[in-house]
Amino acid sequence: MPDQAQKSRPLAPGSGGGGEGPSTPKVDKPNVDDLLKRMRKVDPDQAKRYRQRTGQ
């Protein structure tokens, strides 16, 4: 898959991309408001510091 395809990905399929992708669903959305607040506290740079050795 070309990198360009990744860059042009919409935020969520169906929310952009010229009408392509699945249509807007009728899906029960869980209440994750508290979790979204908790996510704000996640250090944006944590993944930069996280370095592992290759395993199996």
Place this chain on the structure above:
Amino acid sequence: MKRPLIQFGLETEIGIYRDGAAKLDVVSESIALVRAAAEQGVLMRWDYESEDPHADMRGFHVQTLRQDADEAEYAVEDATRGMSFAEIKSDLVLSNGARFYNDHAHPEYCTPECSTLEELVAQDRAGERILMACAQALSAREGGAVRLYKNNTDFCGHSYGCHENYLLPRSLPWETLTQNIQAFLVTRQVFAGAGKFAIEAEDRFVSPGFQISQRADFFSELQSVDTMQRRPIINTRDEPHANPEVFRRFHVILGDANMSPFATRLKVGATALVIEALLRDPKRTFPRLADPLGALTGIARDPWFRWELRLAEDQASTALEVQRAYLEGVKQVCDLGTPAKAGLVADWEAVLADLAVDFRRCRNRLDWVAKFCLLSEFQESHRVAADDLWLRSLDLEYHRLEGTEGLYYGLEQAGAMLEVPDEAATRLAMREPPRTTRAYVRGRCVQKFGPQIASAQWDHITLRGRQGPIRISLLDLFAPEDILRYGKAVDAACSPDDLRPLATLAS
């Protein structure tokens, strides 16, 4: 046909990080983590002599593995630690029959052998708990919070595995198994993928972007015995840990580590059903892919989740259609008479149907969907750019094994996930082995005679008796009546010497 014997287990390498460490030595951290275990276990008694990762299912021994050069380099580095091989590995055999050790540079938790998915899910979750208890103990003792991640990458091209093991009769020819299961393994990521906000290659980050699999970036061969470099879709390691005349172990290294117990159950359960279908009807053919390696990354990275591919006959198809073909074959061939199997097939069918209508319907069951939906909502509400490093940090946090911090656990606590394991079952699995497999003998020996265990392996355990070693072979211990008999003997034994008749029986 008599119900074929298929047992399974998981071996999961965990990522480790310590807050505030200026330069993290992951090997030291991994050793320290294992040694922080408070669970009852037997330390440094693992028998490495009977392991042979160079044996190939295709009937030969390879001289070297691709990782051997790296291993030699690590051995030189490890020699400076002032520790023996056994001390570096720090193998621990636990009272639940599990193995917990430092595998190179990762704590690895291997579940005991299980014969039901209920057992497997409980043991997998028990492993998360045991590891987290170790991290908390280590953090308290040495300062700096130890973070553990049940994922498969550091986003810089360093991947580590969650391997599945399926014990099956050797009567199923290797070619029949691998030719027919390959397309299933490549396409099952649509429900078994854990999702990742990065595109990688071996040893490097390539670009931002979401894909449904953590591991798909790291496979470049169709079949080989290697597991660390140029990994294959089908691993050919021939190390059954059972009677090699009768059994083979299908060692699947392609899968992601799942946080969702539903996904774990479906991944292992559907794979076991496909194996059962092949055992019952070896002549049945399943879809073949024109380009399995291309399909693996093509499906994983498809930005529209259409998962189109080409079959070997150059016919256009999709991952969902391929999965439906396997599902249909399983329904026609397998014995689905138990509620567990019938429920599994119903769940498999429902997931495929939901994915076809709208993938978001699966956010309460599948890791990649749960992660994608949660992070997309955060991305939208906080206007986070698609290439922002924050997404990778949040992705990592999804897999964090800390009940109050990990985002997956947060979803469970919000009531957003199905099949949250029963707390009592998890606690029981932390100390008790499954009763339906040979792991019961191993676990009960650890519980009752831990200090007298001289060595242990998946296929044997050796105890110190008054008149010398008592080696109990587990090579052929799979029939339920034999497991029951051995289990009763261990339950009744007052000393290892009481188990000498089992050694006699097995020899």
